[in-house]
Amino acid sequence: MGLPMTVDAASTRITGGRTQAADSPWFPSSPYASSMAGVGSAVSSTSFSQQDVLDAFDISDPRICSIFLNSAIQRRYLALPPLGEDGTRLPEAQGDLLDKHKALAVDMGVRALRACLDDAGAAVSDIRYLCCVTSTGFLTPGISALIIRELGIDRHCARTDVVGMGCNAGLNALNAVSNWSMANPGELAVMVCTEACSAAYALDSTMRTAVVNSLFGDGAAALAVVAGPGSGALGEPGRPRILKFASCLIPDAMEAMRYDWDREQSRFSFYLDPQVPYVVGAHAELVIDRLLAKTGLLRSDIRHWLVHSGGKKVVDAVMVNLGLTRYDVRHTTGVLRDYGNLSSGSFLFSYERLQQENVTAPGDYGVLMTMGPGSTIETALIQW
Known part of the structure; x- marks a missing residue:
């Protein structure tokens, strides 16, 4: 069903059924805007300080201890391997880890979804589309x-599973969810990012696994999205509209972040290249400039920055390259401190904290940014 197109010489931009002065704030051409209607989160049942984890695995190598204790992480939620009769942690085969992933990911995902629906003032029966994101295990059915x-949930609910895209995947999924919502105005879509990072651990004495094991934690976050005319969602103020997405794939760094098979340990193992923070930082401006292109917005117009809690060096690199302050990334660093890197759902934990802080004002712009394997940077522009 087409919408009338209106053009008024050079003084207006072409929009679906509306005109817009060239010097007025930019908005998307669709008569509908998808909005972030509610958010919720959940974690696994036990948390550990970094020293607790070192003690649990009897790690004393000063190089590895330094990585753990200088990570800007205080605690993480983890499901550690069970204790043997001698008090040491028992090894877990890949099959055990897949079982752990299934149990944790579903449990956390369900609890995050329920919290999200409560925040949105919606019910399970309202869900018409469900998109689930995970990179810490493989399941069929998903x-x-x-x-x-x-x-x-209604058996006729449309659904999508985004598997294996990594820490950036939450915004890849949000793009799809937002588009579904605009094609189905008034219908509720929910995205669930659920990452059982405890099920992606490989335990050995190498620096490769030490970096990974010092960083990730278990967590799930859910976001409700609904499209309607104008701003807001479900009739509630303070719910930002999703305006635009921009992506950047860095082919030269394709191998810098990967989750592949470790033949020596007969399990999957995650690898992070030490250059990742600098690669991400060097491309941050490029993708933000692309996100803001043709909007009439400057970087200084962005009031709220919600950056993936990828690690201390990654956050620092993004800050330096984008000229952000510690206040700008306070929720990013707070989530990193309290939970570690939660993979695809990290940015939603930050968004939840921002909403709870109650400092946003109508008209404020925000940027969501995630980064992960590919290497990839994903961004979204939102407005309250």
């Missing part, structure tokens, strides 16, 4: 089918 069964 997390979406398991959550639909667990919660009794």
Whole structure:
């Protein structure tokens, strides 16, 4: 169904059914805007300080201890391997880790989704589209089918599983969810990012695994999205519209972040190249400039920055290259401190804290930024 197109010489921009003065704030051409209607989060049941984790695995190598204790992380939620009779942690085969992923990812995902629905003032019966994101295990059928069964969601609910894209995947999924919402105005879509990082651990004495094991934690976050005319969602003020996305793939750094098979340990193992922070930082301006292109907005117009809690060096690199302050990334560093890197759902934990802080004002612009394997930077522009 087409919308009338209006053009008024050089003084207006072409929009769907509306005109817009060239010097007025930019907005998307669709008559509908998808909005972030509610958010919720959940973690696994036990948390550990960095020293607790070192003690749990009897790690004393000063190089590895330094990585853990200088990570800007205080605590993480983890499901550590069970204790043996001698008090040491038992090894977990890849099959055990896949079982752990299934149990944790579904449990956390269900609880995050329920919290999200409560925040949105919606019910399970309102869900029409469910998109689930995970990179810490592989399941067929996917997390979406398991959550639909667990919660009794309508069997006709449309669904998508985004698997294996890594820490950036939350924004890749949000792009799809936002588009579905605009194609189905008034219908509720929910995205669930659920990462059982405890199920992605490889335990050995190498520096490769030490970096990974010092960083990631278990967590799930859910976001409700609905499209309607104008701003806001479900009739509630303070819910930002999703305006635009921009991506940047860095082919030269394709191998810098990867989750592949470790033949020596017969399990999957994650690898992070030490150059990752600098690669991400060097490309941050490029993708932000692309995000803001043709909007009439400057970087200084962005009031709220929600950056993936990828690690201390990654956050510092993004700050330096974008000219951000510690205040700008306070929720990013706060989530890193309290939870570690939660992979695809990290930025939603930061968004939840921002919403709880109650400092946003109508008209404020925000930027969401995630980064992960590819190497990839994903961004989104939102407005309250």
